[in-house]
Amino acid sequence: MAKYNLKVAHFYGDLMNTYGDIGNIIALKYYGKQMDTDITSDIVSIGDDFDDQQYDLAVFGGGQDYEQMVISKDIPHKKEAIARFINGGKPFLAICGGFQLLGQYYVDANGEKIPGIGVLSHYTVTQSSHRSAMQNQTRFIGDIVIKNPQNGDLYHGFENHNGRTFLGDDEQPLGIVQEGHGNNGEDKTEGAIYKHTYCSYFHGPILTRNGNLAKQMLLEALHNKYPNEDFSKQESLIIKPTF
Numbered sequence: 001m002a003k004y005n006l007k008v009a010h011f012y013g014d015l016m017n018t019y020g021d022i023g024n025i026i027a028l029k030y031y032g033k034q035m036d037t038d039i040t041s042d043i044v045s046i047g048d049d050f051d052d053q054q055y056d057l058a059v060f061g062g063g064q065d066y067e068q069m070v071i072s073k074d075i076p077h078k079k080e081a082i083a084r085f086i087n088g089g090k091p092f093l094a095i096c097g098g099f100q101l102l103g104q105y106y107v108d109a110n111g112e113k114i115p116g117i118g119v120l121s122h123y124t125v126t127q128s129s130h131r132s133a134m135q136n137q138t139r140f141i142g143d144i145v146i147k148n149p150q151n152g153d154l155y156h157g158f159e160n161h162n163g164r165t166f167l168g169d170d171e172q173p174l175g176i177v178q179e180g181h182g183n184n185g186e187d188k189t190e191g192a193i194y195k196h197t198y199c200s201y202f203h204g205p206i207l208t209r210n211g212n213l214a215k216q217m218l219l220e221a222l223h224n225k226y227p228n229e230d231f232s233k234q235e236s237l238i239i240k241p242t243f
């Protein structure tokens, strides 16, 4: 038995799992072991209540426009608890479609406006609504590398999205694009950071390829849950980038 334990809410894990985003949970378990921490997770899906008090971390994967439309009808019931979770500084990882649904709205490839819960301030539009026959040419698809401006970490991933996301004033990008497209192909931003919520278009999954981010989220959750413990041993597992 590990000394610590953390519980992950896996939002719509049965519907949102593009390119095996569930690997993010596996990565949290893997790094949890190195940090003397047991990780358990529950899928929180359609019709389920979300009791934010029960969870220390949250993960929300990517998905297709159809699934996003279905989820947009359920997620408003969880909005208040998700807002409390995020604004209370608990770590939350939202990928691609999950990233879009935490924001204000997403205009899908057919030009349909799918409402988000607006807990985060970004919004997402489409380039392909007027030329859906060319949708494949307008998706952002390929390998991507970004640099986190706060700590110099380089993150590697694979992006495949129609949506173009624009950040709000209270959000920072997860990274600056070095290679690839990022949020919108215009402003070099990729993903978002708000408090301890990390959003990204990265699949791969992001935490299996970028262990520092997994460790950072676990440390934040440990500090929240065990405020009087010394986690310097766990902190030493973070690999310092050479700028």
Ligand code: GLN
Binding pocket: 018, 061, 062, 063, 064, 065, 068, 095, 096, 097, 098, 160, 161, 162, 163
């Ligand atoms: N359906 C969304 C888009 O195309 C999200 C895609 C994803 O989650 N990979 O932008």
